[in-house]
Amino acid sequence: GDSVTQMEGPVTLSEEAFLTINCTYTATGYPSLFWYVQYPGEGLQLLLKATKADDKGSNKGFEATYRKETTSFHLEKGSVQVSDSAVYFCALTLQGAQKLVFGQGTRLTINP
Amino acid sequence: NAGVTQTPKFQVLKTGQSMTLQCAQDMNHEYMSWYRQDPGMGLRLIHYSVGAGITDQGEVPNGYNVSRSTTEDFPLRLLSAAPSQTSVYFCASSRDRTSYEQYFGPGTRLTVT
Numbered sequence: 001g002d003s004v005t006q007m008e009g010p011v012t013l014s015e016e017a018f019l020t021i022n023c024t025y026t027a028t029g030y031p032s033l034f035w036y037v038q039y040p041g042e043g044l045q046l047l048l049k050a051t052k053a054d055d056k057g058s059n060k061g062f063e064a065t066y067r068k069e070t071t072s073f074h075l076e077k078g079s080v081q082v083s084d085s086a087v088y089f090c091a092l093t094l095q096g097a098q099k100l101v102f103g104q105g106t107r108l109t110i111n112p
Numbered sequence: 113n114a115g116v117t118q119t120p121k122f123q124v125l126k127t128g129q130s131m132t133l134q135c136a137q138d139m140n141h142e143y144m145s146w147y148r149q150d151p152g153m154g155l156r157l158i159h160y161s162v163g164a165g166i167t168d169q170g171e172v173p174n175g176y177n178v179s180r181s182t183t184e185d186f187p188l189r190l191l192s193a194a195p196s197q198t199s200v201y202f203c204a205s206s207r208d209r210t211s212y213e214q215y216f217g218p219g220t221r222l223t224v225t
Binding site: 042044051099102 | 219
């Protein structure tokens with residue numbers, strides 16, 4: 001079946017460090033890919049998305065490129081801030097909103 | 113707009129008790145869904161609805177019932193709570209079944225003892 005695998009957390013970085021959170025997927029067909037972010041005590045928010053191969057999604061300084069050849073959608077940010085501390089979820093869907101499949105989440109903590 | 117609202121925020125139940133988790137959205141979204149979030153497992157889809165009067169099962173539907181009598185509301189019912197249902201529950205909505213962005217509520221933390 002369809003699945004998403006994220007790098008194990010938690011991840012702890014210092015402010016202004018470079019961030020990469022790995023995400024790979026298994027899917028039949030051609031999925032759309034997403035990163036959602038969950039700040040403490042809140043629900044999930046869509047961070048960025050890519051709907052076809054080689055698309056790059058970007059938002060708030062975060063980027064991720066849809067790599068069909070490696071079935072990956074790694075999240076990157078060049079200089080993290082304390083306010084980026086949250087749990088990040090990679091997800092895919094093959095049928096619009098009906099079949100959203102999430103990875104297990106990666107907790108990110110940024111120290112000043 | 114309030115977006116997606118959920119009540120209660122926290123709930124403790126004894127095994128065998130029943131309760132309903134409430135979810136409402138004021139964005140006139142057709143599609144609504146319920147997820148549970150467990151440590152190390154991400155979010156798993158329980159039930160979803162593509163419009164009023166239409167519901168379907170997700171990945172982990174056992175032990176849960178839903179109904180969708182209006183566009184705005186999508187309650188989740190636990191008929192006989194079990195400790196395995198201890199989790200954080202999120203309701204989400206999107207414009208329609210083809211829309212990629214889902215809007216999530218703040219969650220309900222449920223503990224079953």
